[in-house]
Amino acid sequence: MTIRLPNGFRCAGIACGLKSDPQREDLSLFVADAPCVAAGVYTQNLVYAAPVGLDRQRTPSAEIRAVVVNSGNANACTGERGWQDAVTMTQQVAAAIGAREEEVLVMSTGVIGEFLAMDKIASGIAASAAQLGTDENHLLAAARGILTTDQGVKTASAEQPYHITGLAKGAGMIAPRMATMLAVIFTDAPLTPDTAQRVLAEAVETSFNAITVDGHMSTNDTVLLLSSGTAGNGPLEGAALAGFAQSLSETCETLAKQIPADGEGASHLMAIEVDGCESREAAHQIARTVADSALVKTAITGNDPNWGRIISAAGYARVPLDPHKLALEINGIPIYQAGAPTEFDAATVSRSMRDHFEVQIHLHLHAGACRARVWSSDLTCDYVRFNSEYHT
Numbered sequence: 001m002t003i004r005l006p007n008g009f010r011c012a013g014i015a016c017g018l019k020s021d022p023q024r025e026d027l028s029l030f031v032a033d034a035p036c037v038a039a040g041v042y043t044q045n046l047v048y049a050a051p052v053g054l055d056r057q058r059t060p061s062a063e064i065r066a067v068v069v070n071s072g073n074a075n076a077c078t079g080e081r082g083w084q085d086a087v088t089m090t091q092q093v094a095a096a097i098g099a100r101e102e103e104v105l106v107m108s109t110g111v112i113g114e115f116l117a118m119d120k121i122a123s124g125i126a127a128s129a130a131q132l133g134t135d136e137n138h139l140l141a142a143a144r145g146i147l148t149t150d151q152g153v154k155t156a157s158a159e160q161p162y163h164i165t166g167l168a169k170g171a172g173m174i175a176p177r178m179a180t181m182l183a184v185i186f187t188d189a190p191l192t193p194d195t196a197q198r199v200l201a202e203a204v205e206t207s208f209n210a211i212t213v214d215g216h217m218s219t220n221d222t223v224l225l226l227s228s229g230t231a232g233n234g235p236l237e238g239a240a241l242a243g244f245a246q247s248l249s250e251t252c253e254t255l256a257k258q259i260p261a262d263g264e265g266a267s268h269l270m271a272i273e274v275d276g277c278e279s280r281e282a283a284h285q286i287a288r289t290v291a292d293s294a295l296v297k298t299a300i301t302g303n304d305p306n307w308g309r310i311i312s313a314a315g316y317a318r319v320p321l322d323p324h325k326l327a328l329e330i331n332g333i334p335i336y337q338a339g340a341p342t343e344f345d346a347a348t349v350s351r352s353m354r355d356h357f358e359v360q361i362h363l364h365l366h367a368g369a370c371r372a373r374v375w376s377s378d379l380t381c382d383y384v385r386f387n388s389e390y391h392t
Helices: 050-058 079-097 118-129 136-145 193-205 238-261 280-292 294-301 307-315 346-355 381-389
Strands: 009-014 027-042 061-073 104-111 154-158 164-169 182-187 222-227 269-277 327-330 333-337 358-364 370-377
Touching: 009 118, 009 136, 027 050, 027 118, 027 136, 027 193, 050 079, 050 104, 050 222, 061 079, 061 118, 061 182, 061 222, 079 104, 079 118, 104 182, 104 222, 136 154, 136 164, 154 238, 164 238, 182 238, 193 222, 193 238, 238 269, 238 370, 269 280, 269 294, 280 294, 280 307, 280 358, 280 370, 294 307, 307 327, 307 333, 307 358, 327 346, 333 346
Parallel strands: 061 104, 182 222, 269 358
Antiparallel strands: 009 027, 027 061, 027 222, 154 164, 164 182, 269 370, 327 333, 327 358
């Protein structure tokens, strides 16, 4: 299916030499034809990159004209120079498109603790501003420009009730609240800044904040929502707003799941669902604890229905539960019920795990009506090898 930006936006992605491979796109520019609404959700790491601090100051807003993204360098832990470099990027974009610097947002991703090559950034901004377009080739080039260790682009799109298109990157250093990942989502739906901020935060909670790869929270995580408002005469409210919010949540979930599915060296996507809890927060805490367990991850890698690792992880999640009511299914096959193992054929479960890239882990607490789901990747030798060699 052809993917395109909603009306009111243009983009470009170019290679300006920030990555070791000079042929790989490493700078992307997204431009709104007129001032648009923008909202953002950011990493909760107290050590955060300069672009995160800058964008926090400028969102939510009704006056954003552009977002510039560089990959290959995170501009994190770079002090006052890093902050000034982020500001300079917004000034350069503003000059290139005829906007004010405060109307420009910036995102960076890559190696931590190195200064940006601002001469290359400057030439990249000028080149990308001259190549802006609206077709699929422009969008895919921009999607490639935000990648680091990703195996491929991550996109999602919805046409109803309003056009939404999102791009994301991320494969390792993933542990939201917010997770290293970036996403920028565009829509033609008419929104106010406050509404955009609210629906984005709600969508992120059950999507980007429900993924984990390695339990390591990034310094740069950012999700931006930009609305051109070209599809309506007034801000959405009531049923129309609810429909848009649902579509936005589904788009964010599609994007978010692609991140652990592309986890560095991953052989499985783990989908951990916990239900029967007194609160969604409790369900999420248990699911996240299971997802982050190295022993659970390696069992999934080995297609081993080692239910003891899952049950014990649920038990140390610091959520009150009755172990005698606990039940577990793997790929829909009952493994554990009422605090004791059930009769199951281990070879059948193992074969099911081997035959499915997405392994379903379902825990029932039988203590309430709330549920949550977390997606994660398994833990392979390739993950260890890759990250032992990756300079940070």
